[in-house]
Amino acid sequence: MSKIFIxxxxxxxxxxxxxxxxxxxxxxxxxAPTQAEKEPDVIIDNIAxxxxxxxxxxxxxxxxxxxxxxxxxxxxxxxxxxxxxAPNLPTLNNVPIRQILSDRLGAKTIVFxxxxxxxxxxxxxxxxxxxxxxMVFFTLGTGIGSGIIINGKLLTGPAGNAAELxxxxxYPNGRLCTCGQKGCAEAYASAANTAKRATDAIEAGEKxxxxxxxxxxxxxxxxxxxxxxxxxxxxAKKITDETAETLAILCxxxxxxxxxRLIVFAGxxxxxxxxxxxxxxxxxDKHIWNLKEESVKICFAALGEDAGIIGAAALAKANFK
Amino acid sequence: MSKIFIxxxxxxxxxxxxxxxxxxxxxxxxxAPTQAEKEPDVIIDNIAxxxxxxxxxxxxxxxxxxxxxxxxxxxxxxxxxxxxxAPNLPTLNNVPIRQILSDRLGAKTIVFxxxxxxxxxxxxxxxxxxxxxxMVFFTLGTGIGSGIIINGKLLTGPAGNAAELxxxxxYPNGRLCTCGQKGCAEAYASAANTAKRATDAIEAGEKxxxxxxxxxxxxxxxxxxxxxxxxxxxxAKKITDETAETLAILCxxxxxxxxxRLIVFAGxxxxxxxxxxxxxxxxxDKHIWNLKEESVKICFAALGEDAGIIGAAALAKANFK
Numbered sequence: 001m002s003k004i005f006i007x008x009x010x011x012x013x014x015x016x017x018x019x020x021x022x023x024x025x026x027x028x029x030x031x032a033p034t035q036a037e038k039e040p041d042v043i044i045d046n047i048a049x050x051x052x053x054x055x056x057x058x059x060x061x062x063x064x065x066x067x068x069x070x071x072x073x074x075x076x077x078x079x080x081x082x083x084x085x086a087p088n089l090p091t092l093n094n095v096p097i098r099q100i101l102s103d104r105l106g107a108k109t110i111v112f113x114x115x116x117x118x119x120x121x122x123x124x125x126x127x128x129x130x131x132x133x134x135m136v137f138f139t140l141g142t143g144i145g146s147g148i149i150i151n152g153k154l155l156t157g158p159a160g161n162a163a164e165l166x167x168x169x170x171y172p173n174g175r176l177c178t179c180g181q182k183g184c185a186e187a188y189a190s191a192a193n194t195a196k197r198a199t200d201a202i203e204a205g206e207k208x209x210x211x212x213x214x215x216x217x218x219x220x221x222x223x224x225x226x227x228x229x230x231x232x233x234x235x236a237k238k239i240t241d242e243t244a245e246t247l248a249i250l251c252x253x254x255x256x257x258x259x260x261r262l263i264v265f266a267g268x269x270x271x272x273x274x275x276x277x278x279x280x281x282x283x284x285d286k287h288i289w290n291l292k293e294e295s296v297k298i299c300f301a302a303l304g305e306d307a308g309i310i311g312a313a314a315l316a317k318a319n320f321k
Numbered sequence: 322m323s324k325i326f327i328x329x330x331x332x333x334x335x336x337x338x339x340x341x342x343x344x345x346x347x348x349x350x351x352x353a354p355t356q357a358e359k360e361p362d363v364i365i366d367n368i369a370x371x372x373x374x375x376x377x378x379x380x381x382x383x384x385x386x387x388x389x390x391x392x393x394x395x396x397x398x399x400x401x402x403x404x405x406x407a408p409n410l411p412t413l414n415n416v417p418i419r420q421i422l423s424d425r426l427g428a429k430t431i432v433f434x435x436x437x438x439x440x441x442x443x444x445x446x447x448x449x450x451x452x453x454x455x456m457v458f459f460t461l462g463t464g465i466g467s468g469i470i471i472n473g474k475l476l477t478g479p480a481g482n483a484a485e486l487x488x489x490x491x492y493p494n495g496r497l498c499t500c501g502q503k504g505c506a507e508a509y510a511s512a513a514n515t516a517k518r519a520t521d522a523i524e525a526g527e528k529x530x531x532x533x534x535x536x537x538x539x540x541x542x543x544x545x546x547x548x549x550x551x552x553x554x555x556x557a558k559k560i561t562d563e564t565a566e567t568l569a570i571l572c573x574x575x576x577x578x579x580x581x582r583l584i585v586f587a588g589x590x591x592x593x594x595x596x597x598x599x600x601x602x603x604x605x606d607k608h609i610w611n612l613k614e615e616s617v618k619i620c621f622a623a624l625g626e627d628a629g630i631i632g633a634a635a636l637a638k639a640n641f642k
Contacts, residue, residue: 075613085612134479148578150476157580158455158472167610168574172491172566180611181573245493252502253489257469257578259478289488290501291406292396 004060005316006051006068007122009115009308012036012088017050018309019058024126024317028058029309036088040095048104067109067320069312070098071118078160081112087178088142111319113156115308117163119266119301120147121154122311127302128264135262136254137301138165138247140269143178144186148258154315155258166190170249189246191222191269198225198239208235226272240272241279248283255288255296266301325381326637327372327389328443330436330629333357333409338371339630340379345447345638349379350630357409361416369425388430388641390633391419392439399481402433408499409463432640434477436629438484440587440622441468442475443632448623449585456583457575458622459486459568461590464499465507469579475636476579487511491570510567512543512590519546519560529556547593561593562600569604576609576617587622 004027009016012034019028030053032046047070055062073086081098083089098112113121120129120137129135129149137147144166148155155162166186167179174183175193187193199220202211210228214220228236251263270276281298288294301307325348330337333355340349353371356363368391376383394407402419404410419433434442441450441458450456450470458468465487469476476483487507488500495504496514508514520541523532531549535541549557572584591597602619609615622628 150471151479155471155579158582159580161613162578162580164577167577169570169608170490170493172570172608177610181608249490249493253574254578256485256488257483257575258476259480259483261479287490287493287502289498292482 002060002064003066003320004055004058004064005313005320006054006065007309007312007314007316008047008051008068008070009118009312010034010047010070010072010089011115012073015047015050016305016309017054018306018313019054019060020310020313022317024310024314026306026310027060028054030054030057034089036091038091040091040097040100043089043092044097044100044104047101051105062106062108065108067111067316068105069111069113069118069314069316069319070101071113071115071308071312072097074114074164075161076112076114078112078114078156081110109316109319111315113312113315114145114147114160114163116145117147117154117156118311118315119145119307120149120163120311121314122303122307122309123264123266123301124149124311125314126310127307128299129262132262134258134260135264136165136258136260137264137266138250139267140189140191140265141267142190142192144190145267148254148260150258165250165254168250168253170246185246185250189243189250191267194225194239194243194269195220195222197242198236201235201239206235209233210236222269223271226275230275240275244276244279245283247280249287251280251284251296251298252287255294261296263296263298264301265299266307270300323381323385324387324641325376325379325385326634326641327375327386328439328630328633328635328637329368329372329389329391330439330633331355331368331391331393331410332436333394336368336371337626337630338375339627339634340375340381341631341634343638345631345635347627347631348381349375351375351378355410357412359412361412361418361421364410364413365418365421365425368422372426383427383429386429388432388637389426390432390434390439390635390637390640391422392434392436392629392633393418395435396482397433397435399433399435399477402431430637430640432636434633434636435466435468435481435484437466438468438475438477439632439636440466440628441470441484441632442635443624443628443630444585444587444622445470445632446635447631448628449620450583453583455579455581456585457486457579457581458585458587459571460588461510461512461586462588463511463513465511466588469575469581471579486571486575489571489574491567506567506571510564510571512588515546515560515564515590516541516543518563519557522556522560527556530554531557543590544592547596551596561596565597565600566604568601570608572601572605572617572619573608576615582617584617584619585622586620587628591621
């Protein structure tokens with residue numbers, strides 16, 4: 001009987017599901033709103049329904065599915081299959097989601113992993129990291145998620161909470177992060193915090209073309225900041241450069257930690273394009289040591305929003321083996 | 322025939338050699354000055370001589386030695402067995418030390434590794450890290466060396482230059498490090514730079530009991546700073562607290578990277594005792610997130626100066642297997 005592998009990317013807004021053959025070729029994709037505000041039962045039923053829809057869409061049945069990969073926001077008790085403190089899925093915290101979902105789907109093997117780790121594995125398996133053995137992955141959205149591949153394997157840590165690089169401290173005693181620390185990379189350089197720093201600067205009275213946007217729309221997005229930066233606004237340029245510099249220092253620090261050959265940036269913010277990537281590279285060159293030449297490649301992700309479902313399916317397949 | 326394993330710790334001042342049985346029990350120890358200012362041939366002859374002396378002292382012959390572990394300062398081309406840019410062993414840079422030493426000793430297998438990695442492996446195998454699977458090791462001397470154990474294995478990185486944590490940037494655009502970067506942990510919190518920051522403060526006119534020491538001895542050591550801190554000098558307390566805070570932030574950052582269960586500090590500076598360890602723990606608690614409780618243990622090394630030779634012998638043994 002043909003084996004197919006399911007990858008589930010559980011986000012605060014959408015549940016995305018992909019159905020893959022044993023070579024991780026995509027057979028079908030489905031998605032549905034998460035309804036994160038609802039009770040755990042509703043959310044888990046949503047996941048189960050979208051999984052079954054996806055398998056049906058691919059012209060298979062659940063008996064063809066030996067394992068399902070599930071990417072979720074952390075921190076979590078990964079070995080126990082329980083989300084611990086995900087701010088955007090509050091009702092699911094401390095619910096044994098892996099067990100309940102497995103029961104709903106007929107006692108399937110479910111491999112549970114951090115969403116950024118899963119996306120990292122997706123890019124490693126089928127995207128920008130193909131052929132690389134040591135890479136680091138960052139996804140720039142509301143927060144900064146990350147994943148680390150060492151010698152061809154995902155680094156999870158003994159309790160599954162390794163690779164929380166967005167919460168490494170870059171500016172001691174700096175901006176307060178949602179995690180409670182001060183000066184985290186995430187507090188400066190996520191998409192949301194890039195927009196937030198611009199908003200804060202306007203409220204502090206700085207002159208910028210973004211002010212009109214704030215007044216008209218009531219809020220500023222990261223895209224607004226990059227658009228105004230490209231149009232030449234000085235404050236927007238300063239804010240986007242601070243984001244790039246923070247990310248570059250993150251790259252320097254992780255290079256000196258796990259020695260990746262490749263650093264991949266993903267997430268909504270990479271839509272900014274070269275103004276982001278070229279400045280990260282510029283600040284990396286500015287901050288990196290001169291003891292020896294470094295050849296690490298810094299690039300954007302290749303898979304877009306599919307990285308999560310591909311990585312989750314790859315995890316399911318690896319676990320089934 | 323009994324197998325014995327040799328561990329060599331090549332420092333800028335001394336060559337230390339240990340001879341171990343197959344359970345890594347120490348049979349004999351020898352050492353000699355490195356003569357780092359001499360030509361490579363002289364230094365390598367010194368190493369070979371001390372190795373043979375050690376084997377003889379243990380009542381064995383070189384035919385009992387299947388492999389030798391050699392810990393050297395980096396950066397290096399570890400796979401090629403060549404030190405690349407060690408500031409304190411200038412004549413050895415770009416010399417194929419592993420090959421030459423192997424030839425001198427009768428074509429022995431020599432496993433070549435970074436000195437801090439080797440000391441980390443020593444503490445992991447037989448010291449503070451016994452029974453732990455995931456640890457991080459820092460040695461506080463002239464610089465800050467470090468090593469990372471993940472899932473029971475030393476993390477070397479694809480070219481052997483992982484775990485250069487002393488050169489992660491904690492204070493962007495801060496003090497200039499010998500590596501060329503600004504704001505490295507090492508530029509603040511090594512033993513040498515703790516002393517240097519005190520000296521700089523005195524030269525900038527700050528009031529302190531250390532000034533008398535500087536005038537009388539012509540220089541200040543890290544031990545002086547800790548002694549004056551213990552005696553209540555305000556500047557010395559500020560300097561030692563800055564060192565502890567920097568090391569604590571390093572701990573936070575590496576916890577969020579590889580998720581160690583244990584962080585071990587070694588090197589001359591740990592002679593400062595509780596004034597160092599308790600303040601590192603204090604600042605760790607101050608800087609760590611509140612998303613979830615962390616149970617990482619922070620402690621001092623257990624093996625003292627023997628960590629290097631034990632780790633090098635462990636490496637030789639692992640490689641021989």
